[in-house]
Structure formats: structure tokens, C-alpha cells
Amino acid sequence: MTAPASPRFRRLLVTGGAGFIGSCFVRDTLARRDGTTIVVLDKMTYAGNRANLAPVVADPEQAAHLTFVVGDIADAKAVAPLVAGVDAVVNFAAESHVDRSILDPEAFLRTDVMGVHVLLEACRLEQERARKGDRAAAPRFLQVSTDEVYGSVETGASREGDRLEPRSPYSAAKAGGELLVNSYFVTYGMDALVTRGSNTYGPYHHPEKLIPLFITNAIDDQPLPLYGDGLQRRDWLYVADHAGAIGHVLQNGRSGEVYNVPAENERTNRAVVTDLLALLDKPWSLVRQVEDRAGHDRRYAMDGSKLAALGWTNGMKFEDGLAATVDWYLAHEDWWRAIKSGDWNAYYERQYAARLASSKEAGR
Ligand SMILES: NC(=O)c1ccc[n+]([C@@H]2O[C@H](COP(=O)([O-])OP(=O)(O)OC[C@H]3O[C@@H](n4cnc5c(N)ncnc54)[C@H](O)[C@@H]3O)[C@@H](O)[C@H]2O)c1
Numbered sequence: 604m605t606a607p608a609s610p611r612f613r614r615l616l617v618t619g620g621a622g623f624i625g626s627c628f629v630r631d632t633l634a635r636r637d638g639t640t641i642v643v644l645d646k647m648t649y650a651g652n653r654a655n656l657a658p659v660v661a662d663p664e665q666a667a668h669l670t671f672v673v674g675d676i677a678d679a680k681a682v683a684p685l686v687a688g689v690d691a692v693v694n695f696a697a698e699s700h701v702d703r704s705i706l707d708p709e710a711f712l713r714t715d716v717m718g719v720h721v722l723l724e725a726c727r728l729e730q731e732r733a734r735k736g737d738r739a740a741a742p743r744f745l746q747v748s749t750d751e752v753y754g755s756v757e758t759g760a761s762r763e764g765d766r767l768e769p770r771s772p773y774s775a776a777k778a779g780g781e782l783l784v785n786s787y788f789v790t791y792g793m794d795a796l797v798t799r800g801s802n803t804y805g806p807y808h809h810p811e812k813l814i815p816l817f818i819t820n821a822i823d824d825q826p827l828p829l830y831g832d833g834l835q836r837r838d839w840l841y842v843a844d845h846a847g848a849i850g851h852v853l854q855n856g857r858s859g860e861v862y863n864v865p866a867e868n869e870r871t872n873r874a875v876v877t878d879l880l881a882l883l884d885k886p887w888s889l890v891r892q893v894e895d896r897a898g899h900d901r902r903y904a905m906d907g908s909k910l911a912a913l914g915w916t917n918g919m920k921f922e923d924g925l926a927a928t929v930d931w932y933l934a935h936e937d938w939w940r941a942i943k944s945g946d947w948n949a950y951y952e953r954q955y956a957a958r959l960a961s962s963k964e965a966g967r
Contacts, residue, residue: 611854612691612743613639618676618722619696621645623808624747624800626655628693628846633665634658642670642685646714649946650699654938655807676718679725686725687732691743693853694722697780700811701751701773702954705897708772715776716783719746723787723795730793744784744795745853750838750863752778752799755900762906763799763861770898781861788859796856798849800864801905805842805924806931810939811950814839814925817876818932819939821885828955829965831895833873836902840866841919851915862913863905868921875925882929890965893958 615632619625620643632639645651659665674681676696686692696718698704698711723744730741753761754768767782769775787793808815817827848864856862876890919927932939 610637610639613637614689614691615639615641616644616685616689616692617641618644618692618694619651621647621651621653621655621671622695622699623650623655624803624842624845624849625695626652626807627805627842628695628849629656629669630658631843631846632850633668636664640668640670642672642689644672644674644676644681644685645696646675647673648698649950650809652807652942654941675714677713677721679721682721682725683728686722686729686742687738689742690740691745691853692722692726693745693747693849694719695747697747697777698773701771702811702896704771704773704776706953708776711772711776712779715773716779719780719783723783723793726793726795727787727791730791741794743853743858744787744793745849745856746781746784746795746797747849748781748797748799748861749774749777750799750801750865750903750905751900752781753903753905756902756904760865760904760906761863763863763909770900785859785861794858796852796858797861798852798864799861799905800845800848801840801866801903802837803840803842803845805928806935807938808842808928810942810947813872814875814879814928815932815939818879818883818929819943821880821883821889822932822936824885824889826891826959826962827876827889828893828959828962829872829876829890830893830899833876833892833965834871835899836869836871836904837875838866838904839868839870839875839921839924840864841917841921841924844917844919848910848915848917851913852910855913860909862910863907864910865905865907866917866921867907869904870921878922878925879929882926887965887967891959891962892965893955893962
């Protein structure tokens with residue numbers, strides 16, 4: 604699926620563009636060389652990484668279309684001048700790790716709720732300027748949200764109109780952020796929309812998350828801490844498909860709408876671990892069953908017919924995407940070893956030391 608030759612929104616503010624999915628969106632958009640210019644605004648938390656944009660920086664033509672600003676989406680002074688210069692804002696910026704939200708919920712409220720509010724207020728100001736004729740049109744605002752806002756879905760598949768039942772501080776903050784977006788559409792008539800993507804995997808994924816953690820630990824013959832019985836089910840979406848769907852919704856979606864972005868690749872965590880150990884030729888004995896995450900959602904699944912009707916189809920099969928991901932981590936040890944040093948150890952200790960000390964064989 605390709606974006607239109609001449610996109611409707613060509614001057615973009617991409618927040619969180621140094622993170623996993625945001626950087627894929629930036630790399631893939633600029634690689635199309637269709638005249639799009641991107642300003643990245645990123646706070647450079649532990650999850651932000653300039654190296655994620657190295658392919659853009661290495662290409663002079665693409666680099667000329669990128670401006671990188673270090674700053675906080677919750678900082679109105681930093682945000683306002685950037686929003687003034689663009690046609691659309693795509694908000695990837697977030698605290699994004701459920702485990703960290705259990706350790707420190709406040710940071711999630713600051714960025715995932717207050718940050719969204721600040722971005723929306725900046726867009727509202729630009730909307731006023733457009734009404735007065737000071738700019739051609741109000742900016743469009745796309746909020747990148749998650750399937751986790753639906754909560755654990757035991758059977759069937761969530762549709763966009765279903766009730767939101769977030770169950771972790773992360774998903775509750777994300778739900779708060781996207782409900783604010785809807786309120787600005789209804790109350791102020793803002794051009795705003797939301798995507799809800801499913802569990803994403805692929806290159807440049809921070810090693811705190813399940814797939815890259817297990818790949819990199821397995822490369823080093825370190826234990827793989829599997830939460831509980833490992834039978835939690837996730838719908839694994841390849842990162843380029845997720846970023847592509849967001850671009851498609853940005854250009855073609857209807858204001859005020861929410862679009863699910865599923866993968867239709869539902870797998871248990873155990874099945875994923877089995878596949879990646881086979882790809883790495885490593886034994887199952889590395890897997891340790893550890894105490895489960897508190898409040899761990901059992902399953903997510905979404906219906907994708909609304910996005911399909913908008914003309915989007917994913918391109919990557921799970922088997923191919925997982926193999927490509929494993930190959931990428933094997934070929935980019937410098938990238939992930941740099942992350943797995945420094946303050947990584949403190950996080951890993953806090954999250955896994957006690958769990959691994961009381962772990963047991965995971966059984967097959
Ligand atoms: N990874 C997934 O499986 C998944 C699935 C569905 C939706 N999402 C959503 O997609 C978005 C991107 O997720 P990701 O996995 O790429 O996350 P990530 O943690 O890899 O990246 C987040 C980026 O946002 C930046 N950031 C954090 N707080 C900021 C702030 N206050 N101001 C500016 N920048 C800030 C970080 O520095 C980082 O570069 C998030 O909104 C997340 O909720 C992720």
C-alpha cells in the first residue's frame with residue numbers, strides 16, 4: 604500500500620519521532636521523497652534515540668527535509684511555534700511501557716494526558732488563526748493510541764465504538780489522551796482523529812519490550828523471563844505496517860473518527876517465544892516462568908473492517924516479519940548493546956531480579 608503521490612498534508616510535526624514507531628514513520632515517509640517535510644519534537648527520554656533516524660541523516664536529500672527539536676510535548680512554549688509551521692501533527696510521543704507505568708504512573712499522566720492537552724491547545728490557537736485568515740487551514744491532529752484502551756478482550760474483536768475499559772496506568776492515560784482528542788473535535792470542531800494500533804514489533808524496538816528483550820537475551824544465552832503461564836494473546840503488527848496505516852489514516856481518514864489498526868496475527872506469548880528461539884537456534888531451557896505482571900491483560904483483538912474500508916492493507920506476514928526482526932538484531936548489536944548499558948541495569952534489576960530469583964522452569 605503506497606501513500607498518494609502528492610499527499611494532502613505535507614508539512615508534518617511528528618512528536619516522539621525518535622522512538623520505535625515514530626522513527627519508522629519518519630524514515631518511511633521521507634524515503635518516499637514526495638516533498639513532505641517533517642519536524643520531529645522529542646523529549647529524548649530513555650526511549651528516544653537519535654540513532655533511530657540515522658538512515659535519514661545519512662541521506663542528504665532526506666536530511667534536508669527533517670528538522671529535529673529536543674523538547675517536551677507538555678511544554679506549551681516549545682510546542683506553539685512548531686505547530687504554527689505545519690499542516691498536521693502526528694502524536695507518537697508517549698510513555699509507552701506498561702511495566703514502567705506500574706512502577707511510576709505519574710510520568711504517564713504528564714505526557715500521555717497533559718502532553719496531548721498542550722498539543723491540542725496549540726492546534727486550537729492555529730484553528731483560530733485560520734478562522735481569521737492568518738493561515739490557509741487549521742492543522743489536522745492525529746493521536747496515535749493503542750488497542751490496550753479496550754482492556755482485556757476474552758472473546759471476539761473490539762470495534763471502534765466499543766466501551767473503553769483500560770486496566771493499567773498506561774492504557775488509562777492513553778484512553779484519557781484520546782478522549783480529549785474527541786472532545787476537541789466535538790467542542791471546537793477541530794480536525795482531529797485517532798488510530799488504535801495493536802502490539803507492534805520490528806527493528807529499532809527498545810529492548811525493554813518482549814520480542815527485542817527475548818531476542819537480545821537469547822543471543823547472550825541469558826534467561827528469558829516469561830510472565831506467568833505465557834498464554835497471554837497479542838495481535839502482532841509489523842512496525843512498517845503500523846506506521847504506514849497511520850500515514851494512510853492521516854491522509855485519508857475522516858475527522859472525528861477512530862480507526863483500529865489490527866494485524867490479524869494473534870499469537871500467545873509462548874508461541875512467539877517458540878518461533879524466535881527456533882530462528883536463533885537457541886534452546887527452550889533459556890525460558891524461565893516468572894511472576895506475572897500485575898493486572899496483566901489476557902488478550903487484545905480488534906476488528907479492522909473500518910480501516911480496510913478506508914483502503915489500507917498490511918503488507919507483512921508474521922513469519923517474515925519475525926525473521927526480518929531477528930536478522931536486524933543480529934546485524935545491529937551496536938544499537939541494542941548501547942541501550943543495554945548505563946541505566947538499563949537499574950531498570951532490569953528492579954523489574955526482573957526478584958522475579959528471576961524465584962522463577963521456575965517454564966515447561967513446554
Ligand atoms: N509499541 C507498541 O506496541 C504500540 C502499540 C500501539 C500504540 N502505540 C503507541 O504508539 C506511540 C509510539 O509508541 P512507541 O512504541 O514508538 O514508543 P517509544 O517509547 O519507543 O517512543 C516514545 C517516544 O516519545 C518520546 N517522548 C516521551 N515523552 C515525551 C514528551 N513528553 N515529549 C516529547 N517526546 C516524548 C520518547 O523520547 C520516545 O522517542 C505511543 O503513543 C504508543 O502509546 C504503541
